[in-house]
Amino acid sequence: MTVSERIASLRALMAEKSISAYVVPTADFHQSEYVGEHFKARQYITGFSGSYGTAVICQDDACLWTDGRYFFQAEQELAGTGVRLMKMFVGDTPTITEYLSDVVPSGGTVAFDGRVLSMGEGQEYEVALGSKGIQIHYSEDLINAIWQDRPALSDKPAFFLEERYTGASIASKLERVRKAMAEYGATVHAIASLDDICWLLNVRGDDIDYFPLLLSYAIVRMDGVELYVNEKKLNDRILNEFKKAKVTLHPYNDIYQDIQKLDASETLLIDPMKMNYALYKNISCNIVEAANPTILMKAMKNDTELDNIKAAHIKDGVAVTKFMYWVKNHYDKEVITELSSIDKLTALRAAQDGYIRDSFEPLCAYKDHAAMMHYSPCEESDVPLKGGAFFLNDTGGGYYEGSTDITRTFVLGSVDRQMKKYFTAVVRAMMNLSRAKFLYGCYGYNLDVLAREPIWDLDLDYQCGTGHGVGYLANVHEPPTGFRWYVVPSKNEHHQLEEGMVITDEPGIYEDGQFGIRIENELIVRKGVKNKYGQFMHFETITFAPIDLDGIDPEEMSRSEREWLNRYHQEVYEKIGPHLTEEERQWLKQYTRAI
Incomplete structure (x- = not known):
């Protein structure tokens, strides 16, 4: 069936059950960030394949809510389906509960499968819709009734x-x-x-x-x-x-x-x-x-886990460095697209011992696509790489030794001085946070300004967090802490920085329709000196791959910033170089040179 036919079947079933509106989130029974094939009900009923969004189907309307990461993709995939895109956090776009309160009459019924809605969302619906006299039915899995060839629950071995x-x-x-x-x-x-x-x-x-x-x-x-x-x-x-x-x-x-x-x-x-x-x-x-007590326990990695994670990052750094060498030396000699670059990087990771799978959906974005912050290419949006632009890669690998998350932005050909100024600001932002020293008791939002300062100095900002916790061969986005300048309760990041936490440091600049720049390393929270002022803390950098010197303007950096970058690149060469071919190693020597 086409999407339109699926919606028609759903509406017929809704009419039988006197349901005014049916809600289909993107979720499994556990609010996982990604879901298995069995749980892709929202994709089935709308045709939209992004990893985030909620559909609401009424008898005379059908809408999909998603955020700015997926506007382009959603517009492409929803075309001709009769499903309207509702751009979250843009202009006067209503929230889902505001929309339901408006279109469902008093005495009407909103239904959903309560197993794929979080406890908090369900309670929010109770309050918002109950005050309007709207009933809630939370045990209706209507998609299952019309999805005739629905994939079974996974039976893959643990x-x-x-x-x-x-x-x-x-x-x-x-x-x-x-x-x-x-x-x-x-x-x-x-x-x-x-x-x-x-x-x-x-x-x-x-x-x-x-x-x-x-x-x-x-x-x-x-x-x-x-x-x-x-x-x-x-x-x-x-x-x-x-x-x-x-x-x-x-x-x-x-x-x-x-x-x-x-x-x-x-x-x-x-x-x-x-x-x-x-x-x-x-x-x-x-x-x-x-x-859950386990949230904090698993976030504070023990020594064995930390040693393993550091080993995983060396493996991952080898794959990413080989990838950078390949892209920068071949983009103008053969056709490399966003999608084919993902295949190449995954193959390079798979060549490392202990590799299991990518740790999240690869985000490989060329030129203006990178301005969409969390753009992931699809067949309809895929483009070839060319010179005179940035190529952003936010990817990670899952190894028995742990999960990784790294972003590097490559300069293809040459870029103008203004773009180098922005690139250098992002690098400075990343290093400012990574070399922070602070007292125990600080939260991520106490330190976020360190990363944003070089970017705020340009009267620019990035409208997302600066970093998130990373799980050990589990969720790559792990609570209960992260870096952002404001508190978002739903992110569950309101906890002080504790020894052994692993957190990303990934500031960026995103100019709509032009380019995006992000540089990301992972950090371990470590204890430092303890004295009469308290317990001092600092970060240990554990990500090792070159930061593209073709994008750096040394005049934009202080002496201490250049010294930090030079020390970092020396470590990259010492840790990654031995695992490369002679040709790759000579190239790496040039891209980790002192500036």
């Missing part, structure tokens, strides 16, 4: 992550979680977020795009764990480890019935930002709401 990678046993992690539960006065803890469960039980899977996670729910008790998962995915090693940790297995979807059966005397700890609305509505016992 794998156990050895302690040489995790640095901690399942038992030790459970002990820490149970201690936190007791501090909250909870006797039971329900976990619905996949990265938290996989970290806690030292398993990984292959159930969603990019992030190596396992579809599952967990109920942690003081004397055991109830794990809701497809048991066929688990090998003997996993089963043996689970037996030792007193993990009992149940069918994946039984969580909804079992959570209803919790004794009224139990007190259940839940994270309102990490649970779906349907699961929340099935709880009848006492509730304590707080962040």
Whole structure:
């Protein structure tokens, strides 16, 4: 069926059930950033394939909300479908609840599958729509009823992550979680977020795009764990480890019935930002709401994890450096496009030992495409690389030793002095933050100005955060901290910087219709001197790949900034050079020269 035909089928079913509006988010049952094929309901009903957006289908209207990363792609993919693009955060575009409150009459019904809506979103709908006399039905999976060839839930095998990678046993992690539960006065803890469960039980899977996670729910008790998962995915090693940790297995979807059966005397700890609305509505016992204890625990990497992550970055730096060499030496000799460059970089990463998959959707953007900040090429938008422009690459690899996230912007040919001025400002912004020294207790928003200052000095800004936490072979965007100058509650980044956290540092400049520049390294939060003034902290840079000197104007940099860049490039040459061919190494020597 075409998109128009699918919408017609959905509307017929809505009419049968007296549903005024049907909401289709981009989500699985766990609010994952990327989802598996089974969960791409919004793409099925609208034709839009971006990773973020929500569709609302009414009898006489159909709309898709997405943000500026995807305006171009959405306009292309929605053409001829009858679905209107609603540009989030632009002009007077209404929010979804504002739209529903306006178009659904009092007494009407808004429906959705509550398993793919977060607890917070569901509660927001209750307040906004309930005040208008609009009913909510949260157990309607209408897409499943019309999607005749819907892919089944993933049955791909899981794998156990050895302690040489995790640095901690399942038992030790459970002990820490149970201690936190007791501090909250909870006797039971329900976990619905996949990265938290996989970290806690030292398993990984292959159930969603990019992030190596396992579809599952967990109920942690003081004397055991109830794990809701497809048991066929688990090998003997996993089963043996689970037996030792007193993990009992149940069918994946039984969580909804079992959570209803919790004794009224139990007190259940839940994270309102990490649970779906349907699961929340099935709880009848006492509730304590707080962040999952595992969030902070997994963000503060142990020494084993940090050593592994640093090793992963050397491997990744080799792949990215080889990629930079290839692009800069071949873009004018053969046809290289945005999409073909992604294939090349993925192949270079795959050649590294321990590579599993890319850690997120590659963002390779040439010239004006890079101005869209989080543009990812598709067949319709793909373009060849040419001279006289910037080529931005924001990519990462997932290795047994950890996940990486790196951005480099390459200069193809030559660019004018103004573009070099902007490029140099971005490099200065990145290094200003990376060499910060600060007192323990600082948050990311205390330090964000260090990165923005060189860009604000130009009366420019980038309308996103400066950095985010990075998970260990899990979600590449990991709470609970990050760098931004204002607090966004939904980002769950409101926590002070702790030793062992791994965070990106990625300022940029984006000029609509012209170019985009971003330079990104990853940092480890480290302790420094402790004295009468308190505990001083600093960052350790762990990303190693050349910063394109063809874009640098040394006159725009202070002596200390040039010295930092020269030291950094010396480290790049020492760490990456031995893994290259002789020709590549001679090229790297030139691109890490002192300025």
